[in-house]
Amino acid sequence: MYGSRFFDILVLDALYAQTPVLELAKEKGWEVVISLKQNSRDLYQSAVRLFASRPPDVTFSETQGHKTYRVQLGDTEGLPFTIDNPEPVRVVRSEEVLERNRYREGQRSRYCTDHEWLWITTLASPAFPASVIRQIGHSRWKQENNGWMDLSKHWAFKHGFLHACQHRPQRLNAAGQREPVPHHGLAAVTLILLIAAALSAGFLLRHSKLVRRDPLTAVAVAAQLRAWISKTPPSIRAPDGTGRTAPTGPQ
Numbered sequence: 552m553y554g555s556r557f558f559d560i561l562v563l564d565a566l567y568a569q570t571p572v573l574e575l576a577k578e579k580g581w582e583v584v585i586s587l588k589q590n591s592r593d594l595y596q597s598a599v600r601l602f603a604s605r606p607p608d609v610t611f612s613e614t615q616g617h618k619t620y621r622v623q624l625g626d627t628e629g630l631p632f633t634i635d636n637p638e639p640v641r642v643v644r645s646e647e648v649l650e651r652n653r654y655r656e657g658q659r660s661r662y663c664t665d666h667e668w669l670w671i672t673t674l675a676s677p678a679f680p681a682s683v684i685r686q687i688g689h690s691r692w693k694q695e696n697n698g699w700m701d702l703s704k705h706w707a708f709k710h711g712f713l714h715a716c717q718h719r720p721q722r723l724n725a726a727g728q729r730e731p732v733p734h735h736g737l738a739a740v741t742l743i744l745l746i747a748a749a750l751s752a753g754f755l756l757r758h759s760k761l762v763r764r765d766p767l768t769a770v771a772v773a774a775q776l777r778a779w780i781s782k783t784p785p786s787i788r789a790p791d792g793t794g795r796t797a798p799t800g801p802q
Contacts, residue, residue, distance in 0.1 A: 560674070562691045565590055568671055570636045576673065584687045587642060587669035597630050598642045598669060607646070609681055621648040626681040632671075641676065643684040644669045697752075705770065706748055 561581050563572070565588040576583050589595050607623035614620075625644040631637035645668040652659050670688040672679070679687075702708035721729045755762050755769055762772060 560584060560687065562687060562694065564691070568594075570633065573632070573636075573638075573640075573673075582673045583671070584674065584684060585671045586688065586691070587671050591633070591671075593634060594630060594632060594640070594642070594671070595669065598627070598644060601625075601627055601630070602644045611682070617652050619650045621650070622646070622685070624681040624685060626676060626684075628676065640671050641673070642669060642671055643681045643688075645681075645685045645688075701769070702745075702748055705773075706744060708744060708748075 559582060561576060561583045563583060563585045565586040568585045568587060568591045572585075573583065575581075587595055587598065602625040605625070608626050609624040610622070612619060612621050623646040625646075626641070628641045629639040630642055632640045645666075647666045647668070648663050649666060650661055650663045653662055654660075668685070668688060670684055672684055674684065699708075720732050722732050724730050751769070751773075755772055759772065761767055
């Protein structure tokens with residue numbers, strides 16, 4: 552593991568709401584914000600019952616474009632993570648009513664949908680209030696859209712690539728059975744690909760003047776870079792001395 556200096560907070564899906572993940576994060580000094588769903592049944596049910604029995608801690612509204620969110624936040628600490636690991640954790644709940652426009656038969660109308668979100672976090676409440684935890688938790692969708700979707704669509708990071716290790720030579724093991732030879736290159740290629748994607752995103756978002764000045768997409772910038780590196784490089788051959796005479800005699 553590379554340590555905590557590369558990032559501070561892990562924002563994870565509910566699949567990672569597991570004791571080994573929390574233990575690793577604590578060992579490395581990372582903070583976590585993890586979606587809480589019914590796969591963590593005991594903690595989920597305890598949190599839902601607790602929040603249902605009391606009024607919300609924070610209520611506010613916010614507008615993003617044509618969408619309006621009416622938000623009720625609940626925040627509690629000290630709920631046991633699991634029966635086997637009763638270490639207390641902090642849980643934040645967000646009940647949201649999303650109001651937006653829709654068109655039916657050429658007519659625009661407003662309609663509302665209800666949403667509920669819960670997160671487990673190790674972040675301390677004084678420095679990270681419930682509204683900030685909600686913001687961090689919702690930012691995981693940027694990982695889905697700007698991270699994984701971009702990798703699969705533009706960087707060929709698909710299942711076929713990840714399962715390429717299945718197509719490799721085989722050899723006999725000690726029991727006389729054929730098995731694929733050890734394959735250590737896939738991890739290296741995967742890491743190189745992810746590093747290249749991260750560096751490209753960092754260049755576009757933090758350094759490129761064209762992206763800041765003009766509304767260029769990452770695909771458009773990649774097309775310009777490809778066209779530039781595809782050009783024939785200029786000649787760097789030294790002058791052949793045509794039209795010159797070599798000096799003679801002592802100088």
